[in-house]
Amino acid sequence: MDMKAASSPFSSSSSQCSYSYEEYKETADWLLAHTDKRPKVAIICGSGLGGLADLLEDRTAFPYNEIPRFPISTVAGHSGQLVFGRLQGCECVCMQGRFHFYEGYNINTVTFPVRVFFLLGVKTLIVTNAAGGLNAAYDVGDIMLLKDHINMPGFAGQNPLCGHNDVRFGVRFPCMSDAYDRELRVLAKRTAEEQGCSHFLQEGVYCMLAGPTYETIAECRVLQTLGADAVGMSTVPEVVVARHCGLRVLGLSLITNKVVTDYESEDKANHEEVLRTTEDRAEDLQRLVGALVNKL
Template identity: 45%
Template structure:
């Protein structure tokens, strides 16, 4: 990592602490494309635009509001990223994950990372939610390349359980209880394939990823999870399956279609996350 990277993190953290008035968030949430309305569930919310924070990048993608929302959710102190940064926007991977380290320094212990993704598993369908059990980093980069700052984390972080097993078990229990209440949630579990983007993949590459073991594909998350594990955060990952990305059956896709499906899935997504936040021990 660059020599001044940790210094930039500390400056951003100091700036935010002045505005948090002693509040210490315990749980962080990163909201993907079309899922940003989850932030409206936060009570006693303080909103801080990314553009105001020292050294922060700015979100440029439709469906990403570009601000922190800080307050309480289900009685627990949270900090929500209403919109994230992507490698394909031209930011370095270190810049993409910069907020992860800031949230950790502010007091966050657990993080829920969400995204919109294409489903490559034939048992999935558009509108499903997928718990991420593991990932394939196919971006060609890592936020941990370069000099390591021991203040942030160890040189070689373990990724044998990048996505917390107990968190996934709790999420599955919550989904089961929601089904008993006749809520139409379809919760899958699988491997997320993270690519650099910004193009949607051609059929041959989708077929390749499926054969490698990928169940869903998207343009985020893998760098954020590497940084989260580097600094000791526990991770729950959830993909909203917005379209089917079967290489042999591929149809044209637009970002507007992705956001539209995410919007339809939003009520079940919000309910799942709210209950998870209420029940998880941090």
């Protein structure tokens, strides 16, 4: 069996409909054979937030194109490597760059790393992303603690758990009402107070759209009516698979822009603005995550 990683989003290994348990395990075994780290916490870094991995000590990094079956991140702000190391004494693995629908990947490829993490022995997944603020009370630079999500692609049948269910990963019908661990959210709030971050920490509902277009004004108004506080193009598929595997999940969205809801407005969402905001707030987010991992 060819163990080469995919060289493009559209090569056969990354565009297949699903992976077998044995394929996930072969990737996990390859990683275990190439590092002595045994992480209990995995961190997925969103756009411009890859600096979280730079906090790791005693680091070992693997470019995605060297890891069997791993896809390749093609988005600016995503470095594209898996980093093992210690954060505040806790062994972690960090994804500097994630995968998205809009890159041409199917949902099984987008979520491939999460089941690999499970087989590595990871117990807790921390997901970060850059998001647009739908809640009028949010300011650019706020960090939103995810308490729930709205899975728009899931409404259209794009759920990573569709198809055959392998009970070695999880049950056929997993609960999602507890997708974001309540105890971890309480711990994050307490940690934010200790780190002096509580004045820009929010808590709300994240809505995922497939992208790559930013939302129209009408779409933003619909999402606000549905109760979404922030909107982005990632995170939810990884969370669904993580909960299916029994991992505890903590989600953090950095509000990089306020969505446009006024037809008279001249403002326009753009990726450069997203990266500028993450650069400005990245240090605070890194400090918060580092202190939080220390408590885990």
